[in-house]
Amino acid sequence: MTDRFLKFTRGHAGALRMVTVLGVIGSLVILMAFTLHHDPKPAATPFVVKDSVASVAAFKKVYKVLMSPRCINCHPSGDIPLQGDDSHLHTMAPSRGVDGKGVYAMKCANCHQPTNTAGKHTPPGNPDWHLPPANMKMIFQGRSAHQLAKQLINPKQNGNKDLKKLLEHADDGLVLSGWNPGEGRTLPPLSHAEFKKQWTIWLKTGAYAPAK
């Protein structure tokens, strides 16, 4: 009686195992078919391979550029832009304004032309010259590497940029103008190509923030 019972239960368990295995295989086949039939939108999410060491190392290089006068001068902690290689307050004290483009008779484009003006101590130019807007100041001045890395990947503090937009931002017109600053102004410490490379590495390895 006991033997017969054991044989029965063993046989039953074996059948169950078979059904389970077939079920799992079936699910996988269905899942794969589903995945293959639903092409993900190309480049919807850039490919990220997390590597905190490589990421932090890349950001340290990026940080040197972001803290150079060519970047920091238009990312001030106050509402007046900075000027020169010593990042002094902009002469004439122009104000940020609501949209970052100045106020009244002191709008950026009143002096900053679409291109650099010839000569030393003349206004550098860009068709889109502006500070970040008043409701999202994107301050670089005074930020530690840790603070700035965190800020740059926070859409509520970075101009609503996701990873894809952040990657693209390396080629933004105003970012590029940092490497075309007009006469008498030093360039950022890395070439634009090297900056873009390190910026991309930082983001694509997980955008880790340095400890400090």
Added chain:
Amino acid sequence: MISLNVNDQNFDIDADPDMPLLWAIRDLVGLTGTKYGCGVAQCGACVVHLNGEAVRSCITKVSRARGQKIRTIEGLSKNNDHPLQLAWNEVNVPQCGYCHSGQLMSAAVLLRENPKPSDADIDQAMAGNICRCGTYLRIRKAIHLAAELQKKGETKG
């Protein structure tokens, strides 16, 4: 030839597109109310309106102004009766007067965008217009007066 619209009049001028607008206005169009000060956008003596904005004509290239609306001090009003001009006269603002066409053109943008400016608003708007005679306090007083005149004018109108 480059076509410029200055004070609602069209002028065809023979100029290099890189010529500063100030040169074109003074030497080719013949309106000399706008002054040359520093030549590098640092002083505000050369301010004119380009599509209503107070640009510095000494570094604005003619190519940027081509086909746009330019207004100079001569075109600020038809009878020299813009509230700012009346107030400037009333308060006796100028001393040597050299910077005042630029001062008036900058102040006009301020009053258009902010009909009742505070002292701080005035300072913010006028910080880029330098006056070597130091008439700043009279400028501020006259802008307040012009704001009142502008309001009265609107009420009358």
